[in-house]
Amino acid sequence: MSDLLRLLSDGRFHSGESLGRSLGVTRSAVWKQLQQMEERYAIALHKVQGRGYKLSSPLSLLDEARLRQACAVPLDVLDSVDSTNAEALRCLSVSGEVAPRLFVAEQQSAGRGRRGRHWHSPYGENLYLSLLFPVEHSLMLDGLSLCVGLAVQCALVEMGFVDARLKWPNDVLVGDAKIAGVLLELVGDPADRCHVVIGVGVNVNMLQDENRIDQDWTSMRRIQGGLLDRTEVLLVLIDQLLRQLDVIAETGFAGIRQRWEQAHAWQGRRVRLSAGNQAVDGVVLGVDGRGALRLQCDEGERCFSGGELSLRLSDDS
Ligand code: BTN
Numbered sequence: 644m645s646d647l648l649r650l651l652s653d654g655r656f657h658s659g660e661s662l663g664r665s666l667g668v669t670r671s672a673v674w675k676q677l678q679q680m681e682e683r684y685a686i687a688l689h690k691v692q693g694r695g696y697k698l699s700s701p702l703s704l705l706d707e708a709r710l711r712q713a714c715a716v717p718l719d720v721l722d723s724v725d726s727t728n729a730e731a732l733r734c735l736s737v738s739g740e741v742a743p744r745l746f747v748a749e750q751q752s753a754g755r756g757r758r759g760r761h762w763h764s765p766y767g768e769n770l771y772l773s774l775l776f777p778v779e780h781s782l783m784l785d786g787l788s789l790c791v792g793l794a795v796q797c798a799l800v801e802m803g804f805v806d807a808r809l810k811w812p813n814d815v816l817v818g819d820a821k822i823a824g825v826l827l828e829l830v831g832d833p834a835d836r837c838h839v840v841i842g843v844g845v846n847v848n849m850l851q852d853e854n855r856i857d858q859d860w861t862s863m864r865r866i867q868g869g870l871l872d873r874t875e876v877l878l879v880l881i882d883q884l885l886r887q888l889d890v891i892a893e894t895g896f897a898g899i900r901q902r903w904e905q906a907h908a909w910q911g912r913r914v915r916l917s918a919g920n921q922a923v924d925g926v927v928l929g930v931d932g933r934g935a936l937r938l939q940c941d942e943g944e945r946c947f948s949g950g951e952l953s954l955r956l957s958d959d960s
Pocket residue numbers: 725726727728729751753754755756757758760762770771772773814823824825826842843844845
């Protein structure tokens with residue numbers, strides 16, 4: 644199936660006959676595979692009599708051989724999975740894996756977002772990755788999710804997306820639109836031996852969301868105009884991620900705090916922080932040494948941390 648998709652990934656017309664020839668199967672077998680492909684991957688296919696089949700838009704599929712050669716950590720490249728975070732957690736529970744390991748997928752059927760939300764993960768369009776990482780010192784956990792956000796922001800800047808900014812705790816924005824998100828899941832005793840699954844989703848080539856995303860979003864392709872090489876983007880991202888993890892392992896969040904604040908989109912802005920029905924208004928002062936958000940509220944400075952919090956700009960900001 645993925646051989647067929649690879650042949651079609653250039654976005655050009657291919658006749659049933661030429662596809663069959665390349666795959667060594669009959670035209671009717673090609674037809675069957677195309678139907679299964681459309682259903683399984685929710686991929687739109689154009690069929691034009693006399694010309695053949697083409698994808699509605701070209702795809703940049705992951706180049707597994709190149710990833711294996713260039714990636715600094717062992718990795719699993721998956722075609723379709725419920726969630727790369729879930730896959731990393733399953734791997735940990737089965738093998739008790741201690742070394743870092745990366746899981747990437749072309750598609751997620753149940754991508755997990757923060758605060759129980761769904762993460763839209765269409766086939767071959769964006770990056771969906773999870774790094775299973777053993778935590779050696781509990782100190783590293785302070786501000787870890789901010790550190791990952793910073794790594795994604797740095798990778799985007801390195802690739803020319805210089806307007807990429809952070810939104811506490813770990814969203815990556817361009818303008819007001821979200822381009823990437825981070826979801827950390829911890830297993831084990833944070834004070835002793837534990838593992839963290841570092842999940843990152845980056846909108847790379849997505850142009851449409853079929854109304855599946857309920858917030859303002861953008862993608863690298865929307866900004867740049869052309870199709871990006873997802874393998875290349877992934878390699879830059881992993882390199883930055885491993886670099887920032889080295890920094891936090893060595894210095895704790897203190898070594899990252901200033902750079903994080905410089906990249907924060909809403910530094911000095913008036914915001915509303917919400918948890919369920921409760922909300923607090925204040926001006927963003929920055930983050931503290933553990934990555935908690937510092938707000939100047941009417942009653943004085945207050946610090947907030949926790950995965951269930953969400954931040955918005957105040958109407959009068
Ligand atoms: C957010 O809500 O901002 C966090 C989104 C995190 C999505 C990524 S995609 C790869 C990894 N696997 C998941 O199921 N979620 C994360």
